[in-house]
Amino acid sequence: MEESVDTATAILESAAILLRERTFDDISYRALADKVGISERTIYRQYPTRAHLLAALSNWIEQTRVPLPPFVTVADFRAAVHERFRAFDASPAYAYVSARASAISPTLDAEPAYITRAIEAMLDVAAPTLNRRDRRRVAASLRYFSSAMFWARLRTGFDLDAGEICDAFDRAVGAVLARLLDATWAEP
Amino acid sequence: MAVPALSGTQAAILAAYAELIEEVGSDDVSFRLVARRAGIAERTVFRNYPSRVDLLLATATWIDTTVFAREESHSIFDIPLAIRDAMQRYDARPELAHVVAEAAMRGVSGAAPSSGRARLERLLDAEVPSLDAAQRRAVIEALSHLDSAATWVTFRREFGMDRRDIADAAAWAAEAMLDSIRDRVAP
Numbered sequence: 105m106e107e108s109v110d111t112a113t114a115i116l117e118s119a120a121i122l123l124r125e126r127t128f129d130d131i132s133y134r135a136l137a138d139k140v141g142i143s144e145r146t147i148y149r150q151y152p153t154r155a156h157l158l159a160a161l162s163n164w165i166e167q168t169r170v171p172l173p174p175f176v177t178v179a180d181f182r183a184a185v186h187e188r189f190r191a192f193d194a195s196p197a198y199a200y201v202s203a204r205a206s207a208i209s210p211t212l213d214a215e216p217a218y219i220t221r222a223i224e225a226m227l228d229v230a231a232p233t234l235n236r237r238d239r240r241r242v243a244a245s246l247r248y249f250s251s252a253m254f255w256a257r258l259r260t261g262f263d264l265d266a267g268e269i270c271d272a273f274d275r276a277v278g279a280v281l282a283r284l285l286d287a288t289w290a291e292p
Numbered sequence: 293m294a295v296p297a298l299s300g301t302q303a304a305i306l307a308a309y310a311e312l313i314e315e316v317g318s319d320d321v322s323f324r325l326v327a328r329r330a331g332i333a334e335r336t337v338f339r340n341y342p343s344r345v346d347l348l349l350a351t352a353t354w355i356d357t358t359v360f361a362r363e364e365s366h367s368i369f370d371i372p373l374a375i376r377d378a379m380q381r382y383d384a385r386p387e388l389a390h391v392v393a394e395a396a397m398r399g400v401s402g403a404a405p406s407s408g409r410a411r412l413e414r415l416l417d418a419e420v421p422s423l424d425a426a427q428r429r430a431v432i433e434a435l436s437h438l439d440s441a442a443t444w445v446t447f448r449r450e451f452g453m454d455r456r457d458i459a460d461a462a463a464w465a466a467e468a469m470l471d472s473i474r475d476r477v478a479p
Contacts, residue, residue: 127401129345153319200399207393207445209317209386220450240457244447245465249434253442256397258433261406275430276437279468 162205193266202252306354352395372466382444383455393441406436
């Protein structure tokens with residue numbers, strides 16, 4: 105039987121609903137199948153391992169539940185990340201799934217996330233003359249401090265709320281960008 | 293880092309599981325396989341680690357404190373060098389680095405997400421005691437985040453960096469976090 109894309113999405117929607125009451129580890133394929141109203145085998149066909157399910161669920165959550173506002177300038181980037189961190193605060197379970205999915209050994213498609221490309225594009229415009237190594241250092245640092253992983257670490261390891269995490273993010277971004285000479289930045 | 297004292301049996305279980313993760317990945321390892329590799333009965337594994345998650349978290353902590361053990365840093369300004377070394381060690385054992393990174397990202401049911409925090413605080417307070425609370429916190433938070441397997445995973449996955457580039461970028465970012473306090477050391 106041909107399975108529609110909708111089956112895959114229906115599974116993820118149900119998994120996201122189940123996340124409100126239990127952790128990802130406690131969502132069995134059995135419970136998920138019951139919730140969607142399909143067979144367990146159909147879920148295995150879509151997501152052969154829990155790592156596949158985790159990766160797909162995280163992508164779907166990031167795209168539909170905590171979408172990142174588009175950004176072009178560094179100021180927009182900061183604002184977009186603040187908004188996402190506040191969304192994580194409202195739905196911590198989503199943030200943990202996202203953080204965990206970005207830590208696991210990649211399943212199939214290890215495409216960089218949208219935010220990675222957006223940060224690279226932002227630097228291309230804002231600092232067109234910056235050499236390649238420094239550009240990657242800056243991009244990688246900004247990417248890592250804007251991640252669900254940073255939110256999750258500060259929430260569970262430091263017990264911070266969204267405002268404090270945004271503040272920590274701003275300070276880290278400030279420290280990274282301060283390493284570049286003023287002349288690096290293109291005139292707006 | 294506080295390392296829970298392990299019995300000989302427990303250490304054998306965790307070492308066996310870590311070995312198998314490197315051979316077949318963490319998804320496919322059964323308790324039976326772990327027991328056989330450790331040379332003990334399956335129920336002994338269950339008695340020590342009742343669930344898969346218990347076993348995984350204990351193994352991640354064991355890996356982090358043995359395979360990826362840090363050389364002692366004597367100054368907060370040495371931390372970027374320790375981070376550079378750590379990234380190279382993660383790169384040499386990629387499967388284990390993923391396990392450690394994931395364990396720290398499981399939220400409330402996970403491993404300690406900033407296991408090196410107390411050590412960083414000790415170094416910073418001894419050398420740069422004049423920081424206000426917000427500055428101190430910012431340095432500790434950023435360095436804790438950088439000094440972790442998640443850094444290696446992110447730089448590799450999102451930017452396709454190799455060992456040298458990851459070590460360089462992580463150490464560079466750590467240096468950036470220290471820039472504002474370089475000349476504030478207590479005389």
